[in-house]
Amino acid sequence: MGLPAWSRLRIASQTASLILGNLYVRGWADASIYTGRSKMFCIPGLHCYSCPSSVLACPVGSIQSIISTNGFLGGLTTGRSDSLVILGVIGFLLAIGFLAGRIACAWVCPFGFLQEMLYRIPSRKLTVPAAWRNGKYLVLLLFVLVLPMTLRMVPGAGGDPWFCKVICPAGTLFAGWPLVLIHGDGAFQTGFLFTWKSAVLILILLWSVGSKRPFCRVLCPLGAFWGLAGKASVFRMRVEDSCIKCGKCRAVCPVDIAIFREEGSPECIRCGRCIPECPVGAIRHTAGLNGAGNDSGE
Amino acid sequence: MHRFKSGRRLQPSVHRRQGSVLNIPLPVRIALAAAAIAMMVSGYIWGDPVVIWQKAASICLECIGVG
Secondary structure, three states: OOOOHHHHHHHHHHHHHHHHOOOOOHHHHHOOOOOOHHHHOEOOOOOOOOOOOOOOEOHHHHHHHHHOOOOHHHHHHHOOHHHHHHHHHHHHHHHHHHHHOOHHHHHOOHHHHHHHHHHOOOOOOOOOOHHHHHHHHHHHHHHHHHHHHHOOOOOOOOOOOHHHHHOOHHHHHHHHHHHHHHHOOOOOOOOHHHHHHHHHHHHHHHHHHHOOOHHHHHOOHHHHHHHHHHHHOOOEEEEOOOOOOOOHHHHHOOOOOOOOOOOOOOOOOOOOOHHHHOOOOOEEEEOOOOOOOOOOOO | OOEOOOOOEOOOOOOOOOOOOOOOOHHHHHHHHHHHHHHHHHHHHHOOOHHHHHHHOOOOHHHHOOO
16 A cells, blocks of 8 residues: 555655765765765754764754863853854754744654654554653753763863763664774774663664654654744644544554644644544644634633 | 544534643744744854864764764
8 A cells, every 4th residue: 555645755855854964975985974064054853973974963962062062151151152153053953943843853854764664664563651751851951951061071071972972872873883884893992882872772773663753752852852842833733623533643643642632742743644644634734824822722 | 524434423522632832922933933043043153163063074982882
């Protein structure tokens, strides 16, 4: 059975994003990474900048590397240029979030794409408890913001990018494994951390076979950021009162939400998959022009 | 209006929505998006994007899991 046109369009977009973000294919052949100036700019998704073919920077990695420098907060207040650049990265993420919430999760992010492909593998499917979704806010706060800014393993040195270091499965998949494989064992002294990150990645890949986009829903700090900003986004999903709550929207939703119960949910990735599935046409995209400000559900 | 195979009709339901969108008027939401775009542009103009470039253009050992 063929995929609906909407799904084909989204797969095309995800594939195009994957290709455009990885134009430096030579990196795979000569075991190097791209060093061009396009890496000043971030990709709207989770994609490691140490991936051999990546031509853009990872927004989560960029935030951590900027705020973990010594004297970051002081530099921000005195207007030091290496601190002020954080406004560029945060502004980029906020702009996407305020315009369309988590839309990049659905249409751009390579790691989200991979999880969706894995979920197509026939297997026993499991739901993710709703409370687990809060995990990503903790990851954003602790591993992306607080620890890199405050924890110093070596006194006087800069902080570490803790999310990249202990969690990020995209870094392990797109950079860690390929670079270690290409360079061989001797080039990098792989130890406990590499084993740990490999285990995290394998766990998430296996989980993705059984559950819908588990990393995006439970651990992704970008999803947390865009989900929060998306509460005030211009572009959003709207459910009309003609909804019959049949649940077909949830069955096809890549993040497993029943949009009629959770309109405006920070989990919604604006993929639009539920729109053609609704038997009464009650779900639609809106830019808020119709009935703006009357979305309280009363 | 939707009909089931049995012919039974369903009345439109007025449902309570959890996790509703914030009740923010559209002009304010547009202003927020515009402010974010301005923040991004000012960050790249007044800040030093070379900081991002330097990090992104060298192999990130922490990302790989060996740093």
